[in-house]
Amino acid sequence: MEIKLDHLVKVYDKNTPREVCAVRDISLEIPSKGIFGIIGKSGAGKSTLVRLVSLLERPDSGEVIYGEQRVDNLSEGELILRRRRLGMIFQNFNLFSSRTAGQNIAYPLEICSVPKTIIHKRVEELLSLVGLSDRADAAISTLSGGQKQRIAIARALANNPDILFCDEATSALDPQTTHSILDLIRTIQREMNLTVVMITHQMEVVRDACSSVAVLNEGQVVEQGSVEDIFLHPSTEITREFLSNLTQPVPVHTPKEDMVRWSTHGGKYTLRFNGSLTDEPVLSQLARNFSIEFNIRAGGIQNLSDHKVGTLVTDITGDDAEVRRAIAYLRSTGIIVEYDGVEE
């Protein structure tokens, strides 16, 4: 199900001193059957945007369109019916503590008056899909964070939704659990042919799970494109900030670190290699063909969901003209060269 957002605006506490424009003029096209990331810092308008897209709130102006159907102007009754074909998971899981794990998954079926025997069968299927068949009767408080999110995913999928919204779904989880939850979401997306919208403030999540991404800042989309493009050509300060958090070399001892840094200072040039370029002997050719000094300060490879991006932080010194020629050569091979964080 393709989702189209057309000039969405949402203002809270209108005409009062507390007036906040949470979403100002957002237009987006979220392609069908993929994982689309929406990244932004807290206060960027992510939560409001997801509430508008998931039909929990109505925009002040603009349109939300699912496929061919405009949905933001549906009546209350129609909205309830449409929401039953949406799945949503949350940062804090939001499971019902008065119900067991299995009963939580049964809830969306119960409210659609599905017969008990069918509910029972479906709950078992879903429990095994998320790998928790043995925890059907477990009280929610006895589950770990990762298990809670798995139950929440099973609950979100109970009614065979066409869209799954993940609102900071991994923000309360440790890196390892985040990884396994993202794996699960990717598998489900493929198997059920879902359109997944993932709202997050973590670039790792975008890198590991999404195919396209929109960057949100102050209630507006400042940048959007395929994850590969955004990683290679970040065009706004805010995106670069997200990326630098990702490649930040401190603390050096973390085993799962993306970047390895040899020296704590230096590194005027950042070279970014994508895909097959990571295998080319570009640097040795560079050293052979140009009379420059080459000093590697840090380097690493980031695994995106389906390909790799290599990053090298270096100093290139020597005759100015020679350095310029060397850079031009690097660019001609398809490598992206940034000087002091700016792609010239």
Next chain:
Amino acid sequence: MIAVNKLLLLVSVATWQTIIMVLLSTVFSILLGLPLGILLCISNPDTGIHPRPVLNQVLTRIVNALRSFPFIILMILLFPLSRILIGTSIGTAATIVPLSIAAAPFVARIIESALKEVDPGVVQAARSMGSSIMQIIVKVLIPEALPSLADGITLTIINLIGYSAMAGAIGGGGLGDLAIRYGYQRFRPDVMAAAVIVILVLVEAIQFAGTTISARLMGRR
């Protein structure tokens, strides 16, 4: 010996009257207070379930006004209503009317605050799955708030025991009536003491039962 027998008879009849009064007025006050409490909760713009700010303000004012009304005065004002409904304004049955009405706004507040304690995220999840307002109330809010609701109802029953004793002063039945007519007006400290002890025991027993039920409900989570 005869005196002791008579005392026992008096106290047991009065205890029975108190239990009936409190039980029935608890039921009626919940019948009146529960819908009001639910309405107060869901119409509140903060909960976002069914925001109706004006209705919410009006109900809040009414509940506040009724709650701040001194019980004795409310009871006197409600004598005519008792006469219409029960046929008299004196005795156990007649007291149930003002007791229920006096406790209803209290129950409404207790239910409102118990329901408001339910995690807004959980309510949002229920909405996102396409729950109707009725489904949110019946399948989410009430089950999620059950332990607090049990605590609140315990508190209501204990309050009603206190109110019912007060009602004895102006013609209600039960232990309060016994304590005032025999213990106070006829100078029988033994009757007074017996009535007070029974009330204390009742309150303790109900508090214990309420706490146990609430803990059981919590323990299953």
